[in-house]
Amino acid sequence: MATDTVDSTVLLEIYRRTARIYHADCKFRQMISTGELAIVYYPVRGQEVLAAAMMTALEHDDYLVTIYRGLHDQIAKGVPLKPLWAEFAGKRTGTCCGKGGPMHITHPESGLMVTTGIVGSGIPIATGLGLASQLAGDGKVTVCSFGDGATNIGAFHEGVNLASLWNLPVIFLCQNNRYGEHTKFEFTSTTETVAERGVAYGIRSVRVDGNDAAQMYAAAREAVEHARAGHGPTLIEAMTFRFNGHVFGDPGKYIPKEELEAAMAADPVPRLREQLLALDISPSTLDDIDAQAVQEVEEAAAFALNSGQPELRENRLDVLSEEILG
Amino acid sequence: MSELITFGQAYNLALAEAMENDEQVILLGEDVGDEQGGGVFKTMYGLSGRFGTDRVRSTPIAEQAILGAAVGSAIAGYRPVADIMFMNFLTVCMDQLVNHAAKLRFMSGGQTAVPLTVTTTTGTGRQFGGQHSDWLEAWLAHVPGLKVVTPSTPADAKALLLASIEDDDPTIFIQHIALMRAKGAAPAADHRVPLGKAAVVREGTDITVISYGARVRDCLQVAERLADQVSIEVVDLRTIAPFDEETVLRSVVKTQRAVVMHEAVKAFGVGAEIASRIHEELFGQLKAPVHRVGSKYSPVPFNPGLEQDWTANGGDLEVAIRKVMG
Numbered sequence: 001m002a003t004d005t006v007d008s009t010v011l012l013e014i015y016r017r018t019a020r021i022y023h024a025d026c027k028f029r030q031m032i033s034t035g036e037l038a039i040v041y042y043p044v045r046g047q048e049v050l051a052a053a054m055m056t057a058l059e060h061d062d063y064l065v066t067i068y069r070g071l072h073d074q075i076a077k078g079v080p081l082k083p084l085w086a087e088f089a090g091k092r093t094g095t096c097c098g099k100g101g102p103m104h105i106t107h108p109e110s111g112l113m114v115t116t117g118i119v120g121s122g123i124p125i126a127t128g129l130g131l132a133s134q135l136a137g138d139g140k141v142t143v144c145s146f147g148d149g150a151t152n153i154g155a156f157h158e159g160v161n162l163a164s165l166w167n168l169p170v171i172f173l174c175q176n177n178r179y180g181e182h183t184k185f186e187f188t189s190t191t192e193t194v195a196e197r198g199v200a201y202g203i204r205s206v207r208v209d210g211n212d213a214a215q216m217y218a219a220a221r222e223a224v225e226h227a228r229a230g231h232g233p234t235l236i237e238a239m240t241f242r243f244n245g246h247v248f249g250d251p252g253k254y255i256p257k258e259e260l261e262a263a264m265a266a267d268p269v270p271r272l273r274e275q276l277l278a279l280d281i282s283p284s285t286l287d288d289i290d291a292q293a294v295q296e297v298e299e300a301a302a303f304a305l306n307s308g309q310p311e312l313r314e315n316r317l318d319v320l321s322e323e324i325l326g
Numbered sequence: 327m328s329e330l331i332t333f334g335q336a337y338n339l340a341l342a343e344a345m346e347n348d349e350q351v352i353l354l355g356e357d358v359g360d361e362q363g364g365g366v367f368k369t370m371y372g373l374s375g376r377f378g379t380d381r382v383r384s385t386p387i388a389e390q391a392i393l394g395a396a397v398g399s400a401i402a403g404y405r406p407v408a409d410i411m412f413m414n415f416l417t418v419c420m421d422q423l424v425n426h427a428a429k430l431r432f433m434s435g436g437q438t439a440v441p442l443t444v445t446t447t448t449g450t451g452r453q454f455g456g457q458h459s460d461w462l463e464a465w466l467a468h469v470p471g472l473k474v475v476t477p478s479t480p481a482d483a484k485a486l487l488l489a490s491i492e493d494d495d496p497t498i499f500i501q502h503i504a505l506m507r508a509k510g511a512a513p514a515a516d517h518r519v520p521l522g523k524a525a526v527v528r529e530g531t532d533i534t535v536i537s538y539g540a541r542v543r544d545c546l547q548v549a550e551r552l553a554d555q556v557s558i559e560v561v562d563l564r565t566i567a568p569f570d571e572e573t574v575l576r577s578v579v580k581t582q583r584a585v586v587m588h589e590a591v592k593a594f595g596v597g598a599e600i601a602s603r604i605h606e607e608l609f610g611q612l613k614a615p616v617h618r619v620g621s622k623y624s625p626v627p628f629n630p631g632l633e634q635d636w637t638a639n640g641g642d643l644e645v646a647i648r649k650v651m652g
Binding site: 063065094095096097098099100101104106107108113114116117118121123124125126127128129130131132133135136142154155158159161162165166314317318319320321 | 352380381383385386388390391393394395396397398399400401402403404406421422425426429430431432433434435436437438439470471473493494495568
């Protein structure tokens with residue numbers, strides 16, 4: 001699909017979200033490296049455009065369920081950077097008062113309903129959100145984001161089957177970065193593609209270059225329209241790559257050097273920039289977007305660092321609907 | 327003589343009343359629709375006819391999908407009742423229950439409540455064998471964020487199920503298989519049982535016997551049988567978690583002796599927790615150590631003689647009472 005099928009204002013919006021993700025990811029890795037932040041972090045470098053394109057196709061109140069490698073999804077969906085960053089740092093000003101942490105970000109105001117640390121477990125929950133929207137007739141679409149590794153757990157098969165059976169407005173977004181933890185997709189999957197597994201459950205299934213903004217956006221748009229029209233779920237297998245190891249600090253020695261080099265040579269972020277320049281968007285426009293993103297990220301990081309710790313009383317709150325005594 | 331109803335009827339009445347009172351109440355589970363028989367014990371018969379197959383949904387045999395869909399619809403504002411046919415099947419969806427249902431309120435800093443009720447059955451007496459008869463309530467009670475409930479009379483069954491559905495926390499409602507068709511007094515119109523409150527179902531002065539569910543009947547029978555030798559007070563917990571420490575301790579302060587009885591195996595069970603709490607709070611006031619009565623430490627056997635021998639019964643309770651009375 002050529003870039004000219006997607007409006008340049010849409011591509012610019014995707015670039016805006018991409019820039020925020022790109023600079024936030026860089027800043028997180030830098031802060032962890034320097035010891036300013038001591039957290040377990042799952043880098044999203046390489047997968048920015050995919051998330052930005054998907055979420056640009058959604059409305060603000062559509063639902064998102066994502067996983068521990070979710071910073072790109074969360075930023076793209078519109079979770080405000082300051083409380084997001086503060087939650088990653090476990091501070092009282094975080095989206096979840098510091099009780100969720102990097103693997104459990106929730107922000108319903110932005111549609112982000114669950115971030116789970118358990119591979120694949122968000123899939124049946126997304127099906128339930130779809131069920132709620134179908135029953136309520138509220139027109140919302142749920143996007144469920146997961147990696148290729150999740151497609152081998154039972155929850156994937158049960159959740160996709162149920163969503164298909166009940167024709168629910170859910171988009172199953174497999175971000176196929178070709179590695180589940182340290183293991184190659186080919187080594188763990190009996191099928192060549194994830195998309196063909198969706199076909200087996202009778203749902204619309206497409207495989208796209210997730211690193212191409214226009215192609216990814218077009219696929220996302222079609223899936224959203226399909227769901228909103230009441231035609232049920234879509235499985236999007238979006239091909240991408242992870243430029244870092246599974247968790248920050250993992251050198252990723254299991255990734256062949258040539259494979260990593262080829263992927264980095266096709267870096268989706270400069271690729272999107274070039275596509276925009278080819279559409280006569282001026283370099284200064286893009287530079288301004290980057291500068292703006294850097295500023296927002298710096299402000300968010302400072303906000304997180306300067307925020308206080310949660311009150312210890314928080315441990316008695318939100319366990320049950322009543323405060324725990326004693 | 328007042329009207330009698332079965333546990334199964336009580337259960338059906340509670341579901342119907344809850345669905346009548348609140349349109350957000352939905353029911354998901356295997357075979358729950360009228361066309362499929364209204365549940366394996368027919369306790370849900372008539373509900374899909376009355377409330378429609380949108381709200382009463384028969385599902386595939388897929389416990390992770392049932393529980394996950396219940397979690398997803400709960401965080402979007404519904405009050406799902408997820409029927410997991412047998413308690414042992416909860417092991418198939420423990421991820422959804424333990425990692426998601428129990429924790430999303432806390433991990434989101436109170437942003438997403440999970441007002442979900444899981445209804446399930448278990449217990450000996452009908453020879454369902456090793457994979458359909460376990461009591462796993464101690465596993466569940468051990469997880470912060472879950473409430474666990476089991477009734478000992480049909481009237482309480484109706485009230486406790488209604489309270490579970492109306493409660494804003496995830497609640498597991500356990501019904502004893504062998505009692506499904508057992509009869510008891512129909513509830514009075516104003517019969518309500520709040521979660522977390524035990525009942526002193528028989529007054530006594532010499533020893534407190536604490537139990538829940540079907541085994542409360544053994545306690546009452548033994549109390550009656552030994553009435554001319556020892557005055558036994560019987561406490562029905564009704565809610566296992568949160569445990570009504572106040573009612574239990576008040577009773578033991580009076581009697582200064584206690585035995586805890588349950589159908590789950592004795593080792594590492596709920597009885598250990600209750601006995602320990604009594605010892606911590608009342609050690610100096612006790613006339614004897616608190617004893618526990620539980621079933622034998624083996625998987626539940628099939629053979630009727632073996633099954634009967636396995637299950638903690640009135641005889642075991644009597645032995646424990648005599649030991650404690652000295």
